[in-house]
Amino acid sequence: MFNYIRNFFFNAKEYIITIILLLVSLVVISQNDKSEIKRFKTISFAAVAFLKSSLSSASDFLKDDEELQNQKKINAKLMLEVNNLRNYKKENEELKTLLNFKKSIPKDLIPAEIVSKKITMPRWNFIINSGKNDGVKEGMPVLTETGLVGIVYSCSGSFSVVRTLRNVDLNIAVTNQRSLVNGVLNWNGKNLIIKNIPSTYDMELGDRIVTSDFSTLIPPSIPVGLIVKKETDQSGLVSNVIVSTFADLSRAQNVFVYPFIRSKEIDSLEFNLMIKRDDK
């Protein structure tokens, strides 16, 4: 009996080893969202990021010069400012000018270059050459001179991973700048889509979609894109709205990190709500 088992394992050792390796891989995939794995990924990613950075600079024949970089930075700031002005105009029209607006344009955007793009159908991730040493923190929004690109998912000393809008794991609260209808924007593998908007809500083709005041991740009024298609379901009750982004993610090379830090007040309020929920 013992010999039979020993022979079996000896003859099938190749398959047993391979199956064990496959199972280990599956376990690792299922544990990806665990903080330990995330920390490990950040540390190991930081260790190899220099390779991608040097490859990027070696392969980037059309690298922008410093002047162009500065111009793009000014453009990005102007884009944010123009967008805020649109909002101010609307709010003026609605006689809300007496409210105390908080100044939301950052003093300085953190410039960064995309050194690598990891593009798969469900997940577009970028690696940028700015990290904690430059003031980048996890959760900060990333944008180009035309609009939002995504948010910083993890960062090391000199590099950061950006989870872009075209990532199934990223859901962003957005609003229609004209009609102020809110929704949640998500990537479905082919389109950026705002799902389940009641058909009676005012969402027209060509409307500008910006980040919402309700977003706990991203500051309000960052341009996201335009409505290009509206699909109503068979019942006619709800619609799905397809959005085309202002920022060209496939061609983006230079981006800016918006040094936005979440309100501590909101954090503590949410924290208190969570504690109350747990008590119940």
Added chain:
Amino acid sequence: MKNYLFLLVLFIPVLILQILTDRFLTFNYIGPDLILIMVVYITLSSGLIKGSILAFIFGFIYDIVSGGILGISMFSLTLASFISGLFYNQNKKSLFFSSYKFVLIVLISALISSFFKSLLESNKLPLNIVSLIIEYGLIPAVYTSALSVPIIIFTPKNRLEI
């Protein structure tokens, strides 16, 4: 052990090439998998054990470097090694590298590994099985196997034993 180290060193230029192809030769999410070609080559010349262990390590390194989901490439490359290992025959090694058979084995391994890779990556997307097999399995597999053709052209008959 020396042999493993040698192959790990040999992996570095392939990894660099893969990163460059990810950037320049990927169209509409479809790109070739050069690391898979190397894994199939190693498995067919050295057997399933060495092939799958190295595939696992290569996948691990590539997952870290690419910043993607940790484990996806580990799984898909080990699976590719497993599939190509089914064709391994110690007595007919040289036949694989001098005929279309190598390209065919790359195609089959890439097809199955791309299919499962997409299946694992797209678990949150409403994709149908036909789309997964053809769009995200067959097309990248054909692309990868086309890039493996130079191996059968340029591999000398008294090729390097690894």
